[in-house]
Amino acid sequence: MGFVYILPWIIGFLVFQLIPLASSLYYSFTDYNMLTEPVWVGLKNYTYAFTRDVKFQKSLLVTLQYVFISVPLKLMVALGIAMLLNFKLKFIGMFRTLYYLPSIMGGSVAVSVLWRFLFMKEGYINELLKFIGLSPVNWLGDSRYALMTISLLTVWQFGSSMVLFLAALKEVPESLYEAARIDGSGKVRMFFQITLPMISPIIFFNLVMQLINGFQDFTPAMLITKGGPANATYLYGMLLYENAFSFYKMGYASALSWILFILLIAITGFMFKSSNAWTYYGDGGKNQ
């Protein structure tokens, strides 16, 4: 009987996930431009990416930079804010709502419009800098700053991680802090020896989710900087999109997507392995 209820998912999984996954693996070994039938080329697409495609190498580098800057920063900010909100105070709910507001705008086009208008050369931030007597910065046009400006947008939208951290912080038993206080521990020590270990499963969860999302980010780079200047914000998502839907190199783009997929599997696999060493589960990890 239960089978009948999950049937929609089984169909959906097969048709929209498993078969696409398998066919994309097949396409990744072919040349396919949608006009003629796919032609089997073996590993050519993969070797081409690693040995000849300069844009692939640049984009991989940019994406790694972007992810390793923005994700840790975002999680630190989210945790800091969650700790700030984890007090019994009046209006605290109002602040939580306020801090979540930028995240509502998510990956929307509207938020990219906003960021472009704020940070472009004659944009609002530069007018503000001039107004207080500082020299303007070419936030989006200078390859040294462009990726940072995009990362700033990512960090600003820390809401979902914050909500999860907040829920985790509320679950930490107060008795642990009391015991530490009796032992004379300071706040910093309590943070490192109680708070961090107790919420480590949520840190882990947030880290995995944000990494997976970060590697696929596309909209801000596409709309704010169009990947420029000098490919400084040419994220992997843009590389995929261009190859598939501007150049119609479906085979090559499929190979690129599998390279990303394998990279993500390797990273999450490594994190799951290492997580045994640094996450703490109250039930000894049985429900992991």
Place this chain on the structure above:
Amino acid sequence: MKRKPMSRKAALPHYLLLIAVGIIMVFPILWMLLSSFKPNEEIFSNVGLWPSTFNFNSYMQGWVGHGQYTFGHFFMNSFRLVIPTVLFTLLSSSIVAYGFARFNFPFKKLLFSIMISTLILPNAVLVIPRYLLFRRLNWLDTYYTFTIPALFGCTPFFIYMFVQFFRNIPLELDESARIDGCNSFMIFIKIMVPLCRPAFISAAVFQMVWTWEDFFNSLIYITSTENFTVSLALRMAMDTSESANWSGILAMAVLSMVPCVIVFFSSQKYFVEGISSSGMKD
């Protein structure tokens, strides 16, 4: 867990910090909202937040746009895409979750772990083969590309969320309903759905906001201007009127966020309840 309320003396610096962070967080949004009422030439030259005059022209000009269609048309399109997608998502993911949470069948463990592992399946790998599939099915440039996958539970995140909620509902309720003559589907309708209202509401809010704001998938699957959603239309406006009409674009950017903000604020109560009850399940 009980936490003592802060003393007044300790609370003051804490509030100052909360307010300072709040200003940084909200400032860009406030700037966007207020600047959308500024006359075009004032947007960047006036460093003050407040517009010298409130000018609704930007909304009128932005709404009319440049091409053949007004933003009214694009808003209708977005609703035609988002509403069925949200409804289908709720329907399919709750029913599938009910199957996983309440029944035993062969390979259930295996199927459940497959479902969980698809949670981290990156969209980037699926988008090309799905495009080719939809092309073969003649679905490109239609909203089937969103609604049909939603109807078949292609949103494992929500299935997982419903499973967590359904598992918290005591089995005794199912038992007594069964004694009263309910079959399993009636139990779903009469017990699971009403008791898990917060889950349904948070799933609806999330899916509504994500689908409304989606850009990547829409960009790929929706090709003709006639079928453009608000996101795509906004991008088109940004690209075609490169330097001219800042205020019009800002105004439409503000309008495009209105449905999401309304949904977010009106569901606050359930939203928080939803998150907290899934967080305190033990």
